Amino acid sequence: MFKDKKIAILGFGMEGKDLANYLLREGAKIFVFDRKNEGDLNFEGVAKNNLTLICGKDYLRDGLGNFDTIFRSPGVYRNIPEIVKAESEGVTISSAIKLFFDLSPAKIIGVTGTKGKGTTATLIYEILRKAGYDVYLAGNIGKPFLELIPKLKKESLVVLELSSFQLIDMDESPHIAVVLNITQDHLDWHKDLSEYVSAKKNIVKFQGKDDFAVINSDYEPPKSFSKQTKAKVVFFSKRQLADRYKKSLLLKGEHNWENVAAAVAVSDILKVSDEAVLKVLTTFRGLEHRLELVGKVKGITFYNDSFATGPQPTIAAIRSFDEPLTVILGGSEKFLDYKGLGEEISKAKNVKFVILIGQVRQKIRIAIKNAGYKGKIIDKGNSSMEEVVREAFLNTPNGGVILLSPAAASFDMFRDYKDRGRKFKSAVKALG
Secondary structure (H helix, E strand, C coil): CCCCCEEEEECCCHHHHHHHHHHHHCCCEEEEEECCCHHHCCCCCCCHHHEEEEECCCCCCCCCCCCCEEEECCCCCCCCHHHHHHHHCCCEEECHHHHHHHHCCCEEEEEECCCCHHHHHHHHHHHHHHCCCCEEEEECCCECCHHHHHHCCCCCEEEEECCHHHHCCCCCCCCEEEECCCCCCCCCCCCCHHHHHHHHHHHHHCCCCCCEEEEECCCHHHHHHHHHCCCEEEEECHHHCCHHHHHHCCCCCCHHHHHHHHHHHHHHHCCCCHHHHHHHHCCCCCCCCCCEEEEEECCEEEEECCCCCCHHHHHHHHCCCCCCEEEEECCECCCCCCHHHHHHHHHCCCEEEEEEECCCHHHHHHHHHHCCCCCEEEEEECCCHHHHHHHHHHHCCCCCEEEECCCCECCCCCCCHHHHHHHHHHHHHHHC
């Protein structure tokens, strides 16, 4: 299909590398475009000498009109002028995830939502694996998906975490589409909230009558997805989750009941036994950087929730604790509204200290102050994570909890949320 075709790959992260390897095997002529400098790109596992590289901040200066197909990585906005112009000139615009949907002989279970995608996708995968299915976890969580193609059979299942960045131009939907809650996020990428929600709706929009839309009925945004699909609609709710599942769960926080309820709904569709579900719930400890227990130092417990890059997951994390709480907040700008977070912190009687860092710290401070918070707010600016953790440790009482749940992206001070979380864990370790 791609032999001797001239192909552009925009962005050379995990999906870009996976795509390059697949297309090279197909005999395509590959041109990689990335705003990073060549020395900052990771070519591990890719034959660099078979790629033509166009890198640096002016990487799109010569346009994209001379290619057979342009593959856009998730981080590249679908409607940048260069892509729109190339499309108007007859160039096919695609992505690695669209190619995977075209190639996969296996049925796909897709999971989307603002937060909880990774945890829910992993729970579904672990439950199906325990039940004996030939199942694969791929994408942001799990393996690169195109490298799975040779292994997949018609009876296989693939569980994918699907972001709005991937879904924005999808024209196929998964066999089972799981829709968690949808809240404000990624407004630094999408032009507005409407575009963000519309992108998410593509997960159900192209389903047929033999497919399933598994939808969170506790919130209006996901409920509206039920009107966008021809599939069988299966609603789930944390309020209706059976007590036996709640009592079995190791994961902290009521918000994880939503993730479990979604996984149980998928398990019911695929006729998985209750025994298999419960075996997973009693052993599943969650994902790194998602309300992850780091440890205890001199009577103070530390949790790493660095994946909380918006207010909603931070609100959920705060509600997970009754102990005296010190919360570390702040990071880079995503143009989010922090009013609700301020109100949550103000009414949560156990939040004794708030430590602010990063680019949006003043925005968060104003929201907290306007909500009437009476506790202590400490501004650490762009201090090192070691200094931030030390300050939190000095101010938190014995028996208390220190929670890194920033409610903001990480790119002002860290490489990504993983880097931020790992630096937090390293700083905690240094205290001991």
